[in-house]
Amino acid sequence: MTRASATLGIAGFIAMVGAAMLVVSPVLAADEPKTVTVGNFVRAETDFYFKTREFGKLNHSRTMAAIDKQDVVRMNRDTLYSSGIFDLDAAPVTIALPDPGKRFMSMQVISEDHYTVEVVYAPGSSLTQGTRSGRAMSSCWSARLPIPRTRRT
Template identity: 45%
Template structure:
């Protein structure tokens, strides 16, 4: 008998109303009843399975349990744990157990440099970001799950050694206070093959949306379906008020047809904008030029202040990024202004190079 694909199951559930956007319906999909079915992964516990796996990977691969593991270099393309990672910021990650005692995190004064602290619960709740400087305390009662992960993004120019050194200094000033850090024994182990199939299905649905504006938030802010698509397309993304993520796939993404993206001088953001290229699986592909992304600081400007990014074509062109068969790109807009959030201003799209 032919197996029914996960994406068809999800579409059927959506049509039946079982993945309704109402908050009362949503709360059912975060109940212990679904979590108790581990290791089996289904459409309704996918988010918890994906998040538990992500937490375990970060805690073990980066040795980031009960403390922050600071990335001292630009995002390592040879050690990618999460899809759609970025190289515009230096990451700091930490997975914490709140069951034993509260946790306090303090960010230093960055003198205006972008540094944000984001919180992710086991239900993939994404809380509004906290910005340096400041100090905040978190409890299990407040967050609602035993484990949480915090991610710190600090803007860094990978082409400037002095700037990279300053980022390291700021990272070292981040302070963590917790009397009892607990342990990882409460993280369930899920069926990875089942989880990956559900990820693919939700990812397929997610690609039908023009941007990430409805993906990220807390339980009552968006439907379970939106949460699941967000976890599949870009797990751990910032809330819409803190960042807009625009995934884009061109028609001729065969890796041979070059494209260009013309970005105007004034993009309405209070943080910064960036463009990153990924393969069909949403991972960066290592290349000899070490070219994966450009932003409004690292990109070379045109005479009028605008920026032209070259996808494929002449490797000697300004702001050149190699492409591959099935490639796509993601635009990130940090701290977007009102005109972006209201849809009155749209980021341009890539066009076939002439």
């Protein structure tokens, strides 16, 4: 097994257009406030998204992000975003990247430490995640851009 296929098998998960985050976090269960520092910011941000989003459902933004209401720094102004959080302990999750027509679509899998694990561009590509314990979050995007789509092999 190659490292790339092992990475896909272990961390591959969401394919609908965007970024995904695989997370196992005991801090999520804690009810008392925590002090956020440089050392724990990455996990604190992840915990924040899990506490403020709905599990098991893709949510689609139908309007462009306002400059003063951005979930992340420098959101694309010509982009529609989708996001979802899934409990991978309950069941495996598979999402297939649809044919975007004339739109550019991508999906990025990000670890709980904010490292990119996988990126998907090709229509029909799908990632399944069901072997890792924990939760997963995705942020997805779609935009009209003059970028040619290519199929990864």
